Amino acid sequence: MGVYRHTSSRLLPVGAGARTAQPAMAGKPQTQPRTAPSSRSPGAQPLRTSSPVGLAPLVDRTAQEHDIDPLLLHSIARVESRHTPDAISHAGARGLMQVIPPTARRFGVDGAEQLHDPQTNLRVSARYLKTLQQRFGNDLELVLAAYNAGEGAVEKHGRKIPPYRETQDYVRKVLSEYALLRGVSAQQAVQPPSGKDVL
Template identity: 50%
Template sequence: MRSCRKYPLALAALLAAVSSARADVYKFTDRSSGHVYYTDRPSHSGYRLLIKTFSGVTVTYRELEKNRRLYAPVIDAVASKYGLDPALLHAVIRAESGYNSRAVSPKGAVGLMQLMPDTASRYGVSDRHDPNANIEGGARYLRDLIGMFGANLKLVVAAYNAGENAVIRHGNQIPPYPETQEYVSRVLGQYYR
């Protein structure tokens, strides 16, 4: 794929294609010209990962919307149970798995909320592939992160991605990891939509 310049429609098409194709998306901003480039094949180290696709099962936009509707009642009920905004759970799930309950990340995170083994164990989730249990465990983790970081959703979301200790270690700031910084932008972009 060739790099796309600063064209919103091209970016939208590229992002839509990502859900049905296995291609990470990288972004580069040329500071001298102000142009922004997107590609799945970065040509130099100045590109930053914008969207990481999963190595497991891919999800088309149609499947994403079908699964969103399928899991919405569970997400809403679990959000209510733990005093969370359902929109936050939806934003995290969309960013983590694209509503794909079979998603498995290269790092070993599994399911809708991409629970790592230690997180699943901490919240009593014995089957990370079970969508209901996965949502429940992820929601409990989010609730605990809100307890730690208060209303600062940037830190809550950063901690969900990088771990609460990474946020604490960096002085209660978003860790300087490109993946985490992009993740926070993506989740909050979905949340505030």
């Protein structure tokens, strides 16, 4: 994947790991159709996506509070947990955005069980994404790679996407989901929507 640099102060979408996250409780969340805005052209038809009932407004509000493109947060939640608040991965990542407890502690959340609260999970994730944006100069691919593999892994590999299949797949999946929601190509997804910042 190519490296893209952005000078904006707003974060682009992140996500992945859905194949490893397993819901702690059986059953799927109730979903409702959601219309995602399209940035293709003024007359373009919006895409229809599904978000769990009640979660879409929370994701949108959290994105607005942290100056992040809401479609990015939706993309990450979709890839990370398929919008499942009680998801737990094999690595112990929890909740909608699959936050690991050590990362949560960096942002003042001490209990792993608190990460199953969607609002707490989204806020920790948004703050972490902004931290990654500051560290990696708003390079969306590196921000996503660091979200998945950790900042140290990205630094260790010369500020490039680490050569881990899981991380490379994660970045690709999140960008694909983000592109789908925005109605653009995957390559265009790393660029902020016209006239907007993503992070």
